[in-house]
Amino acid sequence: MKNGLLLLGSILLFGSTTLLSQQSAPPPAPTPVEVMFGNNRMNFQLILNKSIDAKGKFSFFNVTNGAVDYHNKNEETEIVVVNTINYDLGNNFKASAGAQWHFKLGLVPLVGVQYFKANPTWLLLVSPNICLLPTTNMEVVSLVEFKPSLNPKTRLYTRGQLLYNQVLDGGIHARSGYTFRAGISRQKFTYGIGMNFDYYGPFKAEKLNTGVFVRISL
Template structure:
């Protein structure tokens, strides 16, 4: 059932992407799609950031994260889809509102701000959010990429990504994760090695995953 939902969600997401791509405006930003084949399970991530008005003040932001083990166990299958409409505040800051579809919690309304700055070598994203249901949680996502040029067609690719979610009432740990990638980029493709450290619930139940990843910028 959850695998079917993952396929359906991916289909709908790419349909929305196609719709936005047909609108006039500046060239669209790349859409990174990444899959890691780890020793314990497979991880998936897609990031979409598209302007939705002529002036570029409003944008649609999506992050889709999924994980499934190699035996297709329901209890080991995860998908979290975050959608928000962001408004450009200037100086690389945006304010946003939207909803998160969570494989266990259902629909979670969110409010937050985002700081984003990028150039060919560096990318930095910091995004604190308030999750309003089923409890009030503070969630912070931070991401940094370092991509120096190695040759005219090749770049080093490194990424560190942090997720931390805490229930505000009582300060209970809900979810955290630490993601690391190192590889080589050639044109639209990036490949290398990765590590995921994921922790769940108040007792920080641990799931580790190490393997090879491939990433394509659509």
């Protein structure tokens, strides 16, 4: 199952990179806010990517992910907030530096690179980072969206998302996850079905969540 998910994610990334290279320059990125009500818990995600200087060389990037079960158990409550300042290197690549606030690890400084490209039909983000504390970890976040128009007011919405975090000393698995969404977008609102596959620690303790989601693009 896990190998199949990795293969699917790789196909999506390579295919979308080829198609995106044939598209024109992207419009400014919206700020999506999403909540999924699953069979085991509720998931939340916000992604912010905004220019912070007149020339567009510097930008602020934020990803906020949260999860909580329906009984408000402390051990089932998660929140991770990543904030970086990015510098445009050209050709859709950016250098990034910032910090992650992690519900268990605390403050985690990080540096990395980011590839980001978007147009009305496709969005691609690939962001490998080195996390410097409390151990030195390699973390990769990637996201692909495919949003073809169905009619003048409606679009199909699909997304595949990958997270993988590994301790560099010894190659120990720390955290990984696969996120899938499929639905319909009308104006600023998107709704549909979703699945989250989350794995924790060196033994890859598994948490699955399936449900419905709603998303608004601000």
